[in-house]
Structures are given as C-alpha cells and as structure tokens.
Amino acid sequence: MPKGVPNKRYTPEFKKLVVETMQQEQLSYSETARRFEVNSHCRIQDWERIYLTEGPEGVAIERRGRRSKGRPPKQLPKEVEEDLLAEVQRLRAENDYLKNLQALVLEDERRQRRKRR
DSSP: OOTTOOOOOOOHHHHHHHHHHHHHHTOOHHHHHHHHTOSOHHHHHHHHHHHHHHOGGGGGSOOOSOOOOOSOOOOOOHHHHHHHHHHHHHHHHHHHHHHHHHHHHHHHHHHHHHHHO
16 A cells, blocks of 8 residues: 555445355455455455454454553552562562672682682
C-alpha cells in the first residue's frame, strides 16, 4: 500500500456478508478477495476464523491497537506494604553485611598466605 493511504475499514455488516457469501458459494479466499475488492485474502481468513469461533457478533468487535494489559494490580493494605518495604531494607542490609564479611575473610586469608611464604 502506498505511503499516505490510510488503512481501509470494513463495516461489520460487510465482513459478515463476505464470510457468508464465501461459505454459501464455496469460494476460495482469493476469489472472495477479488470479488469483494479486499486487499488481502489473509484478512478474509481472519474474518472467517472470528466468525466461526465467536459467531456473527464477533466480526463487529474492533481489534486494532495494542491489547489491554489486564486489570491494574490490586493495592496492598498500607501495613502489609510497610512490612514488605522494611523486610526489603533489612535483607539489603544483610546482603551488604555478608558481602563485606566475605571480602574481609578473603583479605584475611590472603594475609595468612603471605605470612607463610
């Protein structure tokens, strides 16, 4: 499709007519696309799939754009949130302490080896 040409929108009635005509007259996707002047036979395949799975009402649903990410996450009670934040801080402090302790132990081992030589 050339630049600057907007995507063509088809009405739900048109989609329903295309799918039903294709099924009644047993037309192929390509033949149906040519007959109804639809740019791509893949679009008709999609309409048929939706029609068969969701019924005639399914082709009326707008499916453009990004999908929803679902419901927003539930908010935790304030007390639980504060407890979790406090635990995260405690665990971070514990990790820092253990890292420093490990570094001190390694340094001490290096000194011990140097003294032995």
